[in-house]
Amino acid sequence: MSRSTEDVTNLLERLPGNVDEEILSLESMFPNWKWEAIPQQVSNYFVRNCLGKPWTNFLALSIFVDTHYDKLVPASIFAFLNTMHVRLEALFNWYNIARLNAFDPVRHIGEYMQLQNDVLPNHTVNMRAKFYSHYKGTTQRVFQFINNQLSDQKRSGLISFLLPPLVDNGRFSLRGEAQDQAKETRKDEVEAIVPHYPYIRYLANMRYNIIKRIKKKYQEALGHVQMNNIDMPFTFRYEDQEDKVEYEFKLWDRDSFLAKHPKVGVAKDNVCFLEYIGARIKNEQIEDVDLWFNELFLNKAYSTNANEAYLKEHGYTKSSFVSQQAGIVSPSRFVAQIVSHVEGVFFEVEPIMAACLFGRLAIDVLTTTGARMNELQQINLGPKGMVPLQLPENRTLYELNMIPKGRIEEEHYYVSETTWEMIRETVHYLMEHYNVQKASQIPVVNFNGTRDALLKPKPYIFQLNNFHLNNSSVQACMRFILHGYTLQTNNGDVVNIKAHLLRHAFANHMVHVMKQSKDMVRELLHHKNEIVTYYYSQATSEQIQEHVMDIGKALDAHYKYSQVLRTPEELEEMMGENPIGAYLEVTGGTCVVSAVCPAKLACVGCAGKVPDPAKKDQLIKFIEHNEKSIEFFKSNGQPIEVRKLRNGNMNARKELEEITLIETYRKDATYDPKLTLS
Incomplete structure (x- = not known):
């Protein structure tokens, strides 16, 4: 799994002074266990979110143990870390707990798990049950490591950093209630999606077309500026939606923007980006012609500093648009910091293009095959990854070979020429991205997701910058391309479209509509x-x-x-x-x-x-x-x-x-x- 030197350096530089030396010194006791081997997604999240908290040392110890002693897959380590940090922060704030030794899991988690106590009332049964399970699992793994691998002296040096285990004999578990609630919620959400099922695919395709045209006109404008030595900023316009709407943009680069706005900051590399000026309606019957992602960028939805109130209002979480893969949705650091100093919508074209490209393909495959996310991620250019099947009348159908959940052998998933065209367009994008002439030159990358021990390195379609897109990155792409198309349950709850929800909707659509x-x-x-x-x-x-x-x-x-x-x-x-x-x-x-x-x-x-x-x-x-x-x-x-x-x-x-x-x-x-x- 590839990893940048910057990420490793960032982790190693931030640990001293933030994590106790007793924990950091574990590396010297186990020669093959290194802090720099912590999975990238995990270390990035830890550095950005978990430092300076009463539970910082415990979580540092837990990710070290999960990586080296229990050898969990990166996705599982991240899931445990994320759940533990977010729920502990909520509980400590609710009870005004300032020190770790003031936290009593039997009391605080016990009251949290008993719904009649109304602790954190906005938390669902499923959120509570998940935290309960992760807390018990994480503390048990850490204590098992300490008891089995460390001396009494070393054990005593770590004891003050540990979260107490939760000894409740299962009486606080809400697993049954969580499962029942999850089923009812899923049913309500499916009911909201099914009437819109074909339109979801249509919308993803139309929005991809919009971004593709933006990229083309951006490249034409940039070429014109460079060829004629024209200073930036440079304004250009084009008519879209069959000449019914005129979009206007301003083309900037780093130097031209800093000349106008010197307080923004500095950037190592020059970068070209767009400022969205507005849209002029030529036909009064057209409504809502602004680019659908404007508000996402104004509220920095792609970053950990997003406007949480805005995200919550639209049914999102803080990480809904945060891709774990660089180059998708989020712009460079320089462009990202502009919104803190200058009003307006500023974005780089390529991260949005990548998000829409992968988001459209994911939605098409998920809604036409009913595949799981893990199966979607397996689409690859290997020898048996995609097999063309010749039909009568010189027509072709395509067979995708993936390993379904609970199996160890590949099975067939059939897609049409329409889906194959989307796959082929994605392949051409990757060839351009990697600057190669043949599809066979697209890199072989490690599978980044569940069951990665079973799935070998291959030239997977869902990849960028030599890194396979994980579940959260693909979900971020899907949310991005569908943002603003709001679906609600009969209770008024916003439906957040997810891969597994589309799978349920596919089954319902096939049985009750088709x-x-x-x-x-x-x-x-x-x-x-x-x-x-x-x-x-x-x-x-x-x-x-x-x-x-x-x-x-x-x-x-x-x-x-x-x-x-x-x-x-x-x-x-x-x-x-x-x-x-x-x-x-x-x-x-x-x-x-x-x-x-x-x-x-x-x-x-x-x-x-x-x-x-x-x-x-x-x-x-x-x-x-x-x-x-x-x-x-x-x-x-x-x-x-x-x-x-x-x-x-x-x-x-x-x-x-x-x-x-x-x-x-x-x-x-x-x-x-x-x-x-x-």
Whole structure:
């Protein structure tokens, strides 16, 4: 795992004077255990957030023990550190505790875990249960290390820095309550997302197109300035959204900005960046034309110094937009400090471009395959990472090979040419980023996430600066590109879109909107247990209400909402011994189901089909044919057949709506506005 010299130096320089020498000297007792080996994400967080606290020494000891003695993966060490620091800070502030020896876990954590005491009332049951688990685990690991590895003399020297273990025999645990609350919360959030599911993909694509045009016009303006030796700042404009809005920017570099604003500070390297001046509306019907990320930069959402009130108002946490990978979302230090001295929106193009590129790809894959975050992170350019599958009529489908949760062998995930185009665009970006001529020259990097012991170094797609993007970095990209598109539960709570929530929404969308059997959804989600698929695809309260109203009108819909799972043997009996297989051309798209057809050949509306705008006319003709057949069955007094045909037309119209969204963002992607130079 790569790591900058600056990060290592920053950690080693900040420890003396902030961490007690008794703890720092552990390095000399164990020759192969070095402070500089603490994972980068962990050491950066510790230095930025945990110094000067009553619990600083304990957390320093815990990350040293977790790294070298327990050998936890970096993601786990960071999770323990983050939870411990944030919750301890909240508890110490709540109880006005100033010294470590005044902290009594049985009293303070005990009262925190008993909901009737109303300690920190804004904390959820899940937050409390997580802290309880992490506190017990961390203190136990540290005490085990001290008791097993240190002499009595060394042990006595560390005792004053230790947090007392929590001996409660499990009576404070809220695990059951946390699980029940998490299920209810997830269900409410899924209910908020499902109606907007196709639009989420559409929005990510449209915003990526906006950033791509900003980058292109920025490069044109910069080239013009450099070629003609023009002094900065330099103003340029261009018309966007098919000439309906005119955006205006000012191009700066370090020297020109310091000449105008000498109090901002200094920077080692020259850097070019943009100041957003504003947007002029040419069509009064257009609303909210400002760049969607303006407020994020005004409130420094990308940094640990973010405006917490603003983040909380929008349902975010302090770290929602903080990428652990440099070069994503957050600008350089020089540009970041400008907002503290000068009003305005200042940003570098590349960090935003990278965030939107990875965010768009993540959202597309997660919403079209139902993959987990860990599986998404596995997409790679290795020999078997992506396999093109040739279909009839010179068409191609792509097979991604990833290892699902709970497995040790790769399984297939199928994506369309649309998704592959996004992957290919990401590959070209990485080639430009690394200044290489071939995709095969993109670096092989260590996997940075859970199960990294199983996953070998590969040329992963989600990488930047020779470093694989971890979970939090990809999530930050997703939040960034979707920011401002606010979804709320029926209770008014803001829904923070996360990868796992999209997976639940995918299952629900497939079963209750696309009318797919749970057997098919189980295959798509790569679940081993059908009970898990049932939990993921549970109907929302709104869907249940709509279903109850429709029972009297369409009895056949009852069976589509049934909770009875059909076994593969039952499907074989219904279908005979002729599986459909993957990659066949069907009405409106391409079938990607590589098993016996669980949709009983009802291809229109099937989640196992990849919609294809080139086959739009097929769906239109399908609807026209059904309308004629409806009249025939009406005249013959066959209402059940009429209902089947109408249901087919409803599914076809849903697919046409999705195809329209695809056509819209594809058209938008080719739009090249005219640049106006001042």
